[in-house]
Amino acid sequence: MRLTDPRELLAAARGGDRGAVARLLTIIEQGGDAAANVDRLSFVDASVPYTIGLTGSPGAGKSTLTNALIGQARRVGHRVGVLAIDPSSPFTGGAILGDRVRMGDHALDPDVFIRSMATRGHLGGLAVATPQAARVLGAVGFDRVLIETVGVGQVEVEVAGEADTTVVVVNPGWGDSVQANKAGLMEIADVFVINKADRVGVAETRRDLEQMLELSATTGGASPGPSAFGWRPPIIAAVATTGDGVDELWIALEQHRHHLESTGALAQRRQARLAGELQRVLAARVTERVLALSTGSTFERLQIAVASGEIDPWTAADQLVIQALSPDDH
Amino acid sequence: MRLTDPRELLAAARGGDRGAVARLLTIIEQGGDAAANVDRLSFVDASVPYTIGLTGSPGAGKSTLTNALIGQARRVGHRVGVLAIDPSSPFTGGAILGDRVRMGDHALDPDVFIRSMATRGHLGGLAVATPQAARVLGAVGFDRVLIETVGVGQVEVEVAGEADTTVVVVNPGWGDSVQANKAGLMEIADVFVINKADRVGVAETRRDLEQMLELSATTGGASPGPSAFGWRPPIIAAVATTGDGVDELWIALEQHRHHLESTGALAQRRQARLAGELQRVLAARVTERVLALSTGSTFERLQIAVASGEIDPWTAADQLVIQALSPDDH
Secondary structure (H helix, E strand, O other), X not given: XXXXXXXXXXXXXXXXXXXXXXXXXXXXXXXXXXXXXXXXXXXXXXXXXXXXXXXXXXXXXXXXXXXXXXXXXXXXXXOEEEEEEXXXXXOOOOXXXXXXXXXXXXXXXXXXXXXXXXXXXOOOHHHHHHHHXXXXXHHOOOOEEEEEEOOOOHHHHHHHHOOOEEEEEEOOOHHHHXXXXXXXXXXXXXXXXXXXXOOOXXXXXXXXXXXXXXXXXXXXXXXXXXXHHOOOOOEEEOEOOOOEOHHHHHHHHHHHHHHHXXXXXXXXXXXXHHHHHHXXXXXXXXXXXXXXXXXXXXXXXXXXXXXXXXXXXXHHHHHHHHHHHOHHHO | OOOOOHHHHHHHHHOOOHHHHHHHHHHHHHOHHHHHHHHHHHHHHOOOOEEEEEEOOOXXXXXXXXXXXXXXXXXXOOOEEEEEEOOOOOOOOOOOHHHHHHOHHHOOXXXXXXXXXXXXXXXXXXXXXXXXXXXXXXHOOOOEEEEEEOOOOHHHHHHHHOOOEEEEEEOOOHHHHHHHHHOOHHHHOOEEEEOOOOOOOHHHHHHHHHHHHXXXXXXXXXXXXXXXXXXXXOEXXXXXXXXXXXXXXXXXXXXXXXXHHHHOHHHHHHHHHHHHHHHXXXXXXXXXXXXXXXXXXXXXXXXXXHHOOOOOHHHHHHHHHHHHHOHHHO
């Protein structure tokens, strides 16, 4: 029997039913009332997971690094959820083939859950769906959630930047660090990784990043970035394919977490994120209403009445708004 | 005594009170419930004005041409309203100085009303405000409304293209006709004017425009353009500053109007525009609600409750939506 009730799905997912986890995340991706119901339950029940965002140019080696981090987290006893964020894909069907291959080391581990996220119609987009998905993973027992993005588009930077700790992955070479600066990654980076550090140019890239960090620390910004709480983003050289530097990266991640916890910054960041979430969810809910208003027989009837001059557009719009918002109607 | 009631303002405007006309248009620009109330009244009472849109690059001579068209329309007994659309200006204070100068011939004519339009906070923007403003002018006795835009941005093309007859103004020179094509003006032009036709390059520009018209007539488009109703846009050479060609332009405008009326295309166009207006007004109304929802003590209280984990964002958003939509609350 296929479960559909959110409570039953959550209970099954907590009991180790991976199909139930997948189904919960699909509901989140689809948005609307069903997603709201799942989120209500997971919000209340959640053991809030610690989230780590990984972002950087395509090909920087984020998936391989994520795979290595999963192994590291598993060795110290964490249960690990992974969300691979792809805003360009309207529908991924669960997992990108490439991710499955690169993270394949953990495919059979019951304490690891890997999922590619697309929006599938969620009106709030991945910016709304991703924190919900992380909460669901937390609510069903994954205490670490890695959020990996496919590139450095606006949505990807936004989503990765909303994690508790954000890792920006670059490769040796002057262009990559400049691009990181342009894309706004300097603002959100808590930790830098120079991946593929067996290639030439590591020292130059480190110097570039350090200079840009100096600059942004001096000039400041509109909103308090990582450095505002007295944290200077470390720059870790790594070779994700061999595992070199992954220990050091893990230590940096843990140090950042301790820093956030000890300064009170973690609670502040999370509260600010939730306050922002309310506005996004509100916009998504109202958008749902507008779309619901723009279809159906009432809309068609009023559209004809307006077109024929029987009724003005304002009166018609207000009739639609009132109808859509009456408690019996949704 | 300064009138504020929309009914009284409309009555005063019909009686020749130009201050009342100006005040009604300011209300329209500001949007919200007051604009809705004015539009409701003018929608019911309107003698629907015939609207003529003029668009083209800055400096093409649109204002001078508009001035010449006002004179032509006055000679045959029309009362003429002019809306100068400037999306780049958040606030114009009534009329752009340059327009006043260029259209100054008619500044003292009680049967001409010239107004620069800015949005002043109207959430639907000029695309919603302009047709409302044209209705107001119609309702107070101006049977021809000229809608002149400052440039060829997206809003300007949209607004000018929503007139009954759309005039695209270019100057002699290869670049201008190419730009007209790029900006989507070929799609919306019912009549072309090559203004400043005392300069070199008129024949080449005419040939360019004719070739582009051939091409667009052959390939067709997603939506039926002017040619769909068997109308081929004429190309008029004019020198607005001397009045050369303005007679011919006026005749072309009247021919187009007769064509639209005799084929039933005028009614079809107007109905389609009104149906589109309903969707825009609906979106504006819902946006007003969202903004209203995102301020105030209830929002602040719920934002704190969400941030502290007491309540999930969905429940909070739905509480805000329900509160905002309760009939007593707006």
